[in-house]
Amino acid sequence: MFTIGDFARLGRVSVRMLRHYDSIGLLRPASVDVHTGYRFYRADQLRRLNRVIALKDLGLTLEQVRAILDDAVDVAELRGMLRLRRSQLTAQLAADTARLAAVEARLRMIESEGLMTTQDVVLKEIAPVRVAELTAVAPSYASQDIGPVIQPLYPELFRRLTEAGITPTGPAIAWYEPAADGDGDAVVVHAGVTVGAGVSAVPDLAVRELPAVGTAATIVHHGAMDDVEQSIEVLARWIEENGYRTDGFAREVYLEYCPDAPEQGVTELQLTVDRA
Numbered sequence: 602m603f604t605i606g607d608f609a610r611l612g613r614v615s616v617r618m619l620r621h622y623d624s625i626g627l628l629r630p631a632s633v634d635v636h637t638g639y640r641f642y643r644a645d646q647l648r649r650l651n652r653v654i655a656l657k658d659l660g661l662t663l664e665q666v667r668a669i670l671d672d673a674v675d676v677a678e679l680r681g682m683l684r685l686r687r688s689q690l691t692a693q694l695a696a697d698t699a700r701l702a703a704v705e706a707r708l709r710m711i712e713s714e715g716l717m718t719t720q721d722v723v724l725k726e727i728a729p730v731r732v733a734e735l736t737a738v739a740p741s742y743a744s745q746d747i748g749p750v751i752q753p754l755y756p757e758l759f760r761r762l763t764e765a766g767i768t769p770t771g772p773a774i775a776w777y778e779p780a781a782d783g784d785g786d787a788v789v790v791h792a793g794v795t796v797g798a799g800v801s802a803v804p805d806l807a808v809r810e811l812p813a814v815g816t817a818a819t820i821v822h823h824g825a826m827d828d829v830e831q832s833i834e835v836l837a838r839w840i841e842e843n844g845y846r847t848d849g850f851a852r853e854v855y856l857e858y859c860p861d862a863p864e865q866g867v868t869e870l871q872l873t874v875d876r877a
Contacts, residue, residue, distance in 0.1 A: 602631055602841065603849070608642035610849025611837050612650045613743045613830065615786040627653060627667045644837040651830060652679065655708060659686040683708045719839040721821070727814035727852075727871060732774060732793035733762060733806045741786040742777060742850070744827060751775060754792035755860065758806070762794070765803050771795025774811065775853040788850075814852075817871040818845065821856070825863035829870070836872055845874040 609616045622628040623640065628649055630640035649670065656666040659682060735758045739750040755773060762769065773794045780787035793811065802808055818840055822832040833851065840847055850872075857867035 602641040602643055603837070603846070605630070605640040605642065607847060607849040608646070610742050611644075611833055612647055613741075613747075613833075614650065614654070615741050615743070617786070622653065622663075625663060625667070627663055627670075644834070644841040647830075647834045647837060651834075655679065655683060659683065680708065719835060719842060722836060722839040723819050724874075725817060725819060727817050729813040730771065730774070730795055730811045731798055731800065731808065732811050733758065733767070733796050733800065733803050733808050734791050734793035735761075735806065736792070737790050738780050739788050739790050742788050744829065747777075747788075747790060748826070751790050751792055752860075754790070755794075755858075758792055758794060761806050762796075762803065765806075767796060767800060767803060769794045770797045773855040773858050775855070776811070777850045814871065814873050816874055817852075818847070818874045819869055819871045822868045822870055823866075825866060826853070826868065827863070829868070832870055836870060840872070840874055844877050846877040847872045847874045 603611065605616055605619055609619050612619075619628065619640075619642075623630060628646065631643045631646065632641045633639065634641070652670055653663075653666055656669060656679075657663065661669070735754045737750050737754060739746045759769075771794075773792070775793065776791045777788045778791075779785075780789050796803075796808065800808055818836055820832050820836050822829055836851075852871040852873075854869040854871065855866065856869055857865065859865040
């Protein structure tokens with residue numbers, strides 16, 4: 602099982618939100634340590650979490666969401682509700698575009714449940730790699746918070762490399778870590794790209810050695826990163842079924858980086874794991 606912090610990162614929600622969902626009976630932890638009060642969650646609870654977020658994004662209150670889920674709404678009904686809300690969102694102001702994308706991503710993930718299996722997961726060692734990087738801080742690890750922060754970093758990163766006359770030698774790589782300050786949900790977003798071993802400095806860019814990972818559970822995600830939750834869920838199930846644990850932060854290696862056609866992207870997700 603996963604701690605509340607690890608489960609929050611896997612579900613791309615805040616710890617504060619999970620605690621609230623527990624307090625109102627919307628998403629109870631699988632178990633609570635009687636001595637410490639620590640909450641623990643199972644991988645299969647990501648399915649209920651994804652439905653909660655999808656229905657909440659429809660504009661329903663949390664009480665309405667709980668009533669619908671406790672009544673065992675099926676995928677067909679949920680699909681119909683999401684599509685109705687999609688029609689409404691497209692008629693609203695451009696500021697609602699991000700919400701619409703989030704609803705559609707959750708819908709695709711729910712519809713694809715069962716299509717990807719844990720057989721797609723590969724356990725392997727990750728070699729160290731030298732990268733040039735730009736960083737920024739996102740308010741949380743949720744997809745809707747990460748996207749607007751990381752997307753402008755890569756064009757600027759490649760522009761500065763071009764000005765310095767440096768050609769990348771491998772794929773772009775993104776990784777994340779908790780921010781040193783903030784309310785506990787903020788994360789530092791690292792947008793990097795592989796450069797040659799001889800590159801030690803680049804004007805206006807940080808150059809660093811991204812350390813090796815002794816054991817990583819990996820899966821190749823096809824399509825836009827808006828839909829990454831379905832691949833994360835498969836990784837979470839594999840980790841739980843095989844007796845591993847992880848901190849929930851996935852390293853993203855963009856094997857096919859397609860900023861103008863994100864649906865054509867190919868990304869390897871790498872979660873550092875060790876034995877529980």
